[in-house]
Amino acid sequence: MKIMVVCGSGLGSSFMLELNVKKVLKELQITAEVDHCDLSSASGERADLFVATRDIAGQLSGKTVVSLNNMIDLKELKEKLGAALGSVL
Amino acid sequence: MHLTELLSRDRILANCTANDWGEALGIGVGLLMTDGYVDGRYLQAIIDNHQKLGPYMVIAPGICLGHARPEDGALKTGASLLTLNPEIAFGNATNDPVWFLLCLAAQDSDGHLQALTELMELLMDEEKMAGIRLADSSESIWGIINQ
Numbered sequence: 001m002k003i004m005v006v007c008g009s010g011l012g013s014s015f016m017l018e019l020n021v022k023k024v025l026k027e028l029q030i031t032a033e034v035d036h037c038d039l040s041s042a043s044g045e046r047a048d049l050f051v052a053t054r055d056i057a058g059q060l061s062g063k064t065v066v067s068l069n070n071m072i073d074l075k076e077l078k079e080k081l082g083a084a085l086g087s088v089l
Numbered sequence: 090m091h092l093t094e095l096l097s098r099d100r101i102l103a104n105c106t107a108n109d110w111g112e113a114l115g116i117g118v119g120l121l122m123t124d125g126y127v128d129g130r131y132l133q134a135i136i137d138n139h140q141k142l143g144p145y146m147v148i149a150p151g152i153c154l155g156h157a158r159p160e161d162g163a164l165k166t167g168a169s170l171l172t173l174n175p176e177i178a179f180g181n182a183t184n185d186p187v188w189f190l191l192c193l194a195a196q197d198s199d200g201h202l203q204a205l206t207e208l209m210e211l212l213m214d215e216e217k218m219a220g221i222r223l224a225d226s227s228e229s230i231w232g233i234i235n236q
Binding site: 009020074 | 143146157206
């Protein structure tokens with residue numbers, strides 16, 4: 001299982017969101033490889049699931065994407081990531 | 090690098106006023122430019138990102154993280170912080186208006202990651218964020234960040 005976190009430039013918010021994705025995966029007791037990248041390289045990345053905030057998620061066509069409104073809301077992340085993992089696993 | 094090294098008291102402004110999001114970003118990036126962290130291209134790169142990718146940089150309600158890439162004119166790794174009063178709309182349907190604007194310059198892709206880890210902890214600390222929002226001076230904000 002590989003999860004890719006995406007933001008506009010790949011070095012600010014995607015890293016911060018990756019921290020929370022790892023935190024939530026630990027809570028859900030799910031083992032996965034998590035990495036981050038920028039939007040332009042995301043199209044060439046292979047991952048089972050992509051995670052991004054809403055504006056970015058809308059531009060990731062053809063991928064399985066978890067779209068977040070609030071990057072620091074662990075509850076939203078846990079709900080949406082949990083649901084998406086249920087369909088991917 | 091810790092968050093307290095990424096930021097400095099001189100690059101924090103409390104209760105900043107601006108007419109629109111572009112002007113607010115200009116003030117935040119201006120603080121970085123004065124200290125030699127970015128060159129003149131950096132602000133335009135952030136504005137271009139905003140227009141190309143949408144206002145994705147408003148990462149949570151009221152919170153904006155403005156930055157571009159190292160090759161867009163980031164000379165050193167550092168950040169500035171503005172609290173905006175009144176708040177300003179950045180065009181993000183779910184997270185507007187913005188009161189916390191952090192402008193980040195990263196010289197490479199990993200030198201600032203410890204500081205961003207600490208920033209994430211700060212953003213999720215409701216008590217400290219409420220304190221920063223009410224703070225009326227850069228000294229008070231700096232004090233909260235250093236707690």
